[in-house]
Amino acid sequence: MDIHISLAGPGDRASRIYRQLLDAILDGRLRSGERLPPSRELARRLDVARNTVTVAYERLTAEGLVVARVGAGTFVTDEPVARARPRPAPAGGVRPRALWASAGPTPVAARQPAYDFRLGTPDTGLFPLGTWRRLVAGELRASTVRHGYRAPDGHPDLRAAIARYAGLARSVRARADDVIVTHGAQQALDLIGRIMIEPGDRVAVEEPGYPPARRLFHSLGAEVVPVPVDDEGLDVGALPGDARLVYVTPSHQLPLGTPMSPARRAALLDWVADRDAVIVEDDYDTEFRFSARTLDPLQALDRTGKVVYVGTFSKTLLPMLRLGFLVAPASLRHALLAAKQLTDWHGDHTNQAALARFIDSGELSRHIRRATRVYAERRALIDTALRDDFAEWLVPVPSTAGLHLCARLRPNAPVELATVVERAADHGVAVEELAAYHAGDRRQAGLILGYGAIETERVPAGLRLLARCFPAGTGKRTVDVGSPVRVRDLPCAGRRRREDRRDGPAAAISDLGPGGGSTTAPA
Structure with a gap:
């Protein structure tokens, strides 16, 4: 790896080389096991005598920071790893526009929640990775990368x-x-x-x-x-x-x-x-x-x-x-x-x-049909739970598409949804408040539950945990959140199965073959 070394500053040249290599080792830019440039090569690049570089290397060796291996080179040892401290950027300095002074990127969770009901995230496990890898590899040819x-x-x-x-x-x-x-x-x-x-x-x-x-x-x-x-x-x-x-x-x-x-x-x-x-x-x-x-x-x-x-x-x-x-x-x-x-x-x-x-090739249309069937089952589980097990607190908002469902808080329901969301997070359940999508002071209270990122078999357990985060009420719960829902029981499931069996020219629009498009028919 090339190392930038400046010979400007106080002290003799060997000391300047030594201090800059020392700093690079101690702040982690040169990591354990990395090889320093050969002394002859570094001397040539810096336009100094080889002995000047050798003196700097010998000081680092004497301090146990590098080790010379005959016929291999000079390498950073394990000794500096515990002491490594990244060099901080200068504090203060220029300021951004006032609009951006207190802004920052939306935090990205370090780990996926155990029960992820967040909005807008698809199930990456449904993506046909093998097909995509083959298509991308087919485009990585010399003829396609020569262009500027x-x-x-x-x-x-x-x-x-x-x-x-x-x-x-x-x-x-x-x-x-x-x-x-x-x-x-x-x-x-x-x-x-x-x-x-x-x-x-x-x-x-x-x-x-x-x-x-x-x-x-x-x-x-x-x-x-x-x-x-x-x-x-x-x-x-x-x-x-x-x-x-x-x-x-x-x-x-x-x-x-x-x-x-x-x-x-x-x-x-x-x-x-x-x-x-x-x-x-x-x-x-x-x-x-x-x-x-x-x-x-x-x-x-x-x-x-x-x-x-x-x-x-x-x-x-x-x-x-x-x-x-x-x-x-x-x-x-x-x-x-x-x-x-x-x-x-x-x-x-x-x-x-x-x-x-x-x-x-029709792969997008086929992928959407497969994913829609999976999402339909998850959606049905959530919709059933909202209408039955959460009925004393929430009223579902009608919806016919997408990757999430919304439910408003019932008027006069004795629930603080911010507390519910916080308790749910403590139990590994990620769910969003409707209020977070408002800009004004008059905010509707409710919850948004996405079903793209959570596996179907985890939906019932996640909903049970979420229900326990609500205060105990007097409403009668009529359906167990864990009740199975079958795809064939969902609206239009039969039509989807018939569409899946179609092939040939009659399926051009649904299957999106050459010149075709994806279907908007229900799952």
Whole structure:
């Protein structure tokens, strides 16, 4: 390993070399067993006599910090390991903008909870890793890595595959040229905000809603205005008339889970039609549907070019892949591409090409069908428990898609949910409060239970532990949380089994073969 050594400073040259090697050993930059550069080579690099380096090495050897092995070289011993202390960065110094002075990244748990009901995390164990490894390996060829920088909009094959997939699976109106590949949905939101928001512009977000989106728009200088959400979705009548951007999750409202009604969709599109504003439609997890009824996305209903559609593969595949996309009106495309190139130029074309093949071969559709069946069973267990075992405390919010369920606290229920969540965490049960998704002071009380990250067989035990964290009540519990739920007993399970048996041309849309798309049919 190359070692940077400066000969500037007090003392003779041998002493300067000795002190810098000593510091590197004691602060852990040179670890036990690592080899120092040969004395002749280091002397040549520093343009000093070899004897100068030899003197420094001999001092380190005498102190037991390094050992010389005949014919092999000079190595750091085990002696310094116990004394190693990483060198701290300088304290104080320059300060960030006031907005960021007290900010920090959202903590990532060091260990996965024993019973993980957190929102938005898919089951990574369902991911077809062997298939993915084969597809990625097939893209790592000399001919594919010779190219230099790529275009910011993403791999052309993936853009074409996404256009077909989104068109068939979600009714999105898109050509390959309308698609920009991003590092997940969050980068898509950042790009849209960069090209649309001037400092002081007003941005409307759902209340309750997705906190990272709210914080992102605020960081870009926007005045973020929370707009209430009811059982039909965003209250369009409460939108500020001068909003420059409206962020919504109409297919599966985050966190409540309710879809935006057709009337509200029409009202929102009417509201934006004659304004210099944009609607950002975040469709983050509706591949997993548990009802035959679907609604067209806002993007498909838009006739004025005012909707940007955002999608992600973090929920269907793996969050670590950091792959998402946006479909933008033609009037915004050039600005978005300029912002994308300025911020990160382009993404990983190897993974993008592999995903294109994953989609076009029908693997994505098959994976979604398999995962939907698994999630349906977990969802049914949680829904049954909420309606029966938790009925004295919670009221489930109707939902037909996604990876989580929400339940509001019953009026006048003598429960402090923050205490419940804390007790649950002490028992290894991770669950989230609905209040954490509010920006204003008027917060709904409730719990959000995700079912993507917890294994099906662990759901009943996790729910039993969660129930014990509530105060004892007088309500009669009618169903044991551990009662088995069979997939064939779920709504539309028979239809899913029939779809799984289909093959050939008749299954083109469902199986997403070449040129196909993923099905939105229920599990």
